[in-house]
Amino acid sequence: MNKIGKTKIPHTTPRYSATFSNDINSDIRRAAATGIYDIRGGGAKRKLPTFDDLLFLGASISRYPLEGYREKCETSVTIGTRYAKNPIELDIPITIAGMSFGALSGPAKEALGRGASAAGTSTTTGDGGMTPEERGHSSKLVYQYLPSRYGMNPDDLRKADAIEIVVGQGAKPGGGGMLLGQKISDRVAEMRNLPTGIDQRSACRHPDWTGPDDLEIKILELREITGWKVPIYVKVAGARPYYDTTLAIKAGADAIVLDGMQGGTAATQDVFIEHVGQPTLAIVRPAVQALQDLGMHREVQLILSGGIRNGADVAKALALGADAVAIGSAALIALGDNDPIYEEEYNKLGTTAGAYDDWHEGMDPAGITTQDTELMKRFDPIEGGRRLRNYLKVMTLEAQTIARACGKNHLHNLEPEDLVALTIEAAAMAQVPLAGTDWYPGKPGTSY
Amino acid sequence: MLEFDLQENGLRKLNSALHDQKENSNQTVWKVTNPKGSHSIAVGIDAPIEVNIEGSTGYYCGGMNKQANINVKGSVGPGVAENMMSGKVVIDGDASQYAGATGHGGLLVIKGNASSRCGISMKGINIVVHGNIGHMSAFMAQSGNLVVCGDAGDALGDSLYEAKLFVRGKVKSLGADCEKKEMRPEHLELLEQLLSDAECDAKPEEFTRYGSARKLYNFNIDNSDAY
Numbered sequence: 001m002n003k004i005g006k007t008k009i010p011h012t013t014p015r016y017s018a019t020f021s022n023d024i025n026s027d028i029r030r031a032a033a034t035g036i037y038d039i040r041g042g043g044a045k046r047k048l049p050t051f052d053d054l055l056f057l058g059a060s061i062s063r064y065p066l067e068g069y070r071e072k073c074e075t076s077v078t079i080g081t082r083y084a085k086n087p088i089e090l091d092i093p094i095t096i097a098g099m100s101f102g103a104l105s106g107p108a109k110e111a112l113g114r115g116a117s118a119a120g121t122s123t124t125t126g127d128g129g130m131t132p133e134e135r136g137h138s139s140k141l142v143y144q145y146l147p148s149r150y151g152m153n154p155d156d157l158r159k160a161d162a163i164e165i166v167v168g169q170g171a172k173p174g175g176g177g178m179l180l181g182q183k184i185s186d187r188v189a190e191m192r193n194l195p196t197g198i199d200q201r202s203a204c205r206h207p208d209w210t211g212p213d214d215l216e217i218k219i220l221e222l223r224e225i226t227g228w229k230v231p232i233y234v235k236v237a238g239a240r241p242y243y244d245t246t247l248a249i250k251a252g253a254d255a256i257v258l259d260g261m262q263g264g265t266a267a268t269q270d271v272f273i274e275h276v277g278q279p280t281l282a283i284v285r286p287a288v289q290a291l292q293d294l295g296m297h298r299e300v301q302l303i304l305s306g307g308i309r310n311g312a313d314v315a316k317a318l319a320l321g322a323d324a325v326a327i328g329s330a331a332l333i334a335l336g337d338n339d340p341i342y343e344e345e346y347n348k349l350g351t352t353a354g355a356y357d358d359w360h361e362g363m364d365p366a367g368i369t370t371q372d373t374e375l376m377k378r379f380d381p382i383e384g385g386r387r388l389r390n391y392l393k394v395m396t397l398e399a400q401t402i403a404r405a406c407g408k409n410h411l412h413n414l415e416p417e418d419l420v421a422l423t424i425e426a427a428a429m430a431q432v433p434l435a436g437t438d439w440y441p442g443k444p445g446t447s448y
Numbered sequence: 449m450l451e452f453d454l455q456e457n458g459l460r461k462l463n464s465a466l467h468d469q470k471e472n473s474n475q476t477v478w479k480v481t482n483p484k485g486s487h488s489i490a491v492g493i494d495a496p497i498e499v500n501i502e503g504s505t506g507y508y509c510g511g512m513n514k515q516a517n518i519n520v521k522g523s524v525g526p527g528v529a530e531n532m533m534s535g536k537v538v539i540d541g542d543a544s545q546y547a548g549a550t551g552h553g554g555l556l557v558i559k560g561n562a563s564s565r566c567g568i569s570m571k572g573i574n575i576v577v578h579g580n581i582g583h584m585s586a587f588m589a590q591s592g593n594l595v596v597c598g599d600a601g602d603a604l605g606d607s608l609y610e611a612k613l614f615v616r617g618k619v620k621s622l623g624a625d626c627e628k629k630e631m632r633p634e635h636l637e638l639l640e641q642l643l644s645d646a647e648c649d650a651k652p653e654e655f656t657r658y659g660s661a662r663k664l665y666n667f668n669i670d671n672s673d674a675y
């Protein structure tokens with residue numbers, strides 16, 4: 001049969017389909033076996049255009065650099081200068097993003113507070129309310145005001161150094177929170193006023209306002225309750241950055257937190273994480289444009305998040321016009337999340353260090369994304385805080401290194417003119433020239 | 449009694465004066481005139497004082513209230529007593545959407561009707577409505593009690609957690625996972641108390657109780673139509 005006449009027909013090599021890849025097939029088998037979508041933590045894992053597609057030019061004859069250790073390169077940033085009596089002053093433009101107590105253990109939240117405070121920056125609560133550990137160890141704490149309003153109360157509101165109204169998250173623009181039963185321990189349940197052990201789905205919209213006009217009234221209410229003292233941020237997913245930034249400014253926000261689709265989440269449907277939203281690289285310029293069109297750039301601060309990993313990312317975000325960045329996933333890795341020292345245990349969970357994302361199951365070998373008291377004991381909040389501080393310092397030093405090389409005495413003096421893009425896509429998204437040209441798609445005065 | 453003309457003195461002055469009230473203040477009764485539908489009147493109070501508002505208000509009247517008794521001699525806009533912690537808020541007229549949203553404690557009484565999403569995401573507050581309530585009321589309500597002396601609109605108690613709902617009149621439709629429940633003696637007792645606190649002469653026996661069927665508490669493919 002495998003012959004034509006006397007000629008044997010050779011086999012072609014087995015060939016996998018690019019469409020039906022092993023990954024996709026395993027998704028299909030999983031769906032068929034369980035009847036429910038895949039839920040996981042983390043951000044988009046697919047390959048996206050990122051800040052890695054941009055390069056700094058550095059100094060040359062036309063621009064001269066600053067001396068590495070002698071000439072100052074400032075890193076401070078003040079957030080909330082528009083309306084707040086007490087704006088937040090940060091030593092570095094890298095903040096810790098909102099991650100919920102519930103998703104993270106109490107000691108992990110404590111470590112975030114310790115590390116951020118030692119580095120002179122702020123940390124942020126999350127869905128689930130403010131814990132004493134976190135308030136106590138954070139010199140500057142941003143209190144999130146979320147659709148679920150778990151644990152929301154005027155006393156904690158007044159203890160906060162800033163309030164962040166969460167409209168959306170980059171990992172799930174238009175989605176609500178999720179915390180599965182395994183993590184609804186007695187303490188988490190009590191803070192959220194829910195039965196222990198249930199799968200908690202929190203709302204995707206705020207219960208008492210919809211749309212930009214209501215948001216303005218809501219901001220007024222929060223300011224009245226807190227006596228106009230603290231800044232009010234509005235956090236949006238990077239879905240429609242130009243319009244969302246415009247509307248948030250109009251509604252009276254002091255700062256905009258803009259989160260791209262690489263941004264992590266504690267638990268969301270995989271299909272949501274991978275297919276909704278825009279990459280962080282693509283959302284900065286439209287948001288900055290909105291700020292500039294309203295004459296509010298640097299008056300209303302822009303905090304960018306979603307896949308920020310090192311000082312180069314920080315420098316690029318700032319060069320494109322952001323005032324600061326926020327980190328979630330990277331901070332968890334600094335604390336010890338996905339560390340290969342736990343490889344054997346990751347293997348037992350059917351995964352490997354670096355790929356572990358079933359945070360919602362609460363079995364984290366590193367004791368960070370769990371409410372299991374035994375696993376939690378593995379994590380030392382003092383050591384964790386020290387590691388986070390080190391990492392924040394390194395990121396800052398890296399960003400300063402780049403800024404000095406570009407001749408800037410403040411990170412905020414970095415500008416789009418310091419950058420080129422490696423790909424046409426990145427050139428279009430960041431609106432900086434393709435390397436070796438003076439062109440990017442959509443550049444005013446060019447035909448395409 | 450201290451009288452405060454809102455149009456003349458402005459919102460910021462009113463709220464900061466109310467926030468400055470100490471536990472043992474002897475200035476316990478306030479009268480606010482000319483509210484004229486302003487938003488955020490008497491929000492964030494934390495003192496056992498009485499505030500009487502002589503007219504109708506805009507959004508979030510009495511928001512996040514602790515301890516205070518707030519009486520509105522008129523109707524209120526959206527989100528009255530949102531996230532209330534304790535105290536009592538009484539509305540003589542009607543209430544717009546999201547009345548008592550996310551409230552943790554205290555008592556909200558609406559002598560007229562309440563619009564849609566009354567008691568949305570409530571977390572321990574008690575709400576008594578003398579008239580009717582609109583659609584999607586008690587959506588994702590977590591705990592506390594919602595008492596409705598009139599009728600309830602569509603999708604009452606959708607995705608309900610542990611809040612108890614009592615309706616005297618008709619319910620247009622129940623939301624996902626909300627079902628009729630047996631009225632036991634402890635519920636009648638609770639109702640009796642709430643109705644008397646709300647100065648309502650309805651009889652506990654005239655009400656039907658609704659609560660969570662608890663079928664959506666853990667993900668199950670057989671319930672996928674409800675998600």
Ligand SMILES: Cc1cc2nc3c(=O)[nH]c(=O)nc-3n(C[C@H](O)[C@H](O)[C@H](O)COP(=O)(O)O)c2cc1C
Nearest residue numbers: 097098099100126127263264266306307327328329
């Ligand atoms: C474990 C975890 C929990 C999170 N919880 C919240 C939350 O409660 N509220 C919120 O607005 N964002 C939450 N986020 C998103 C972060 O605030 C932030 O937008 C995101 O992590 C930034 O992207 P990055 O992880 O790539 O740094 C969470 C993220 C993680 C990783």
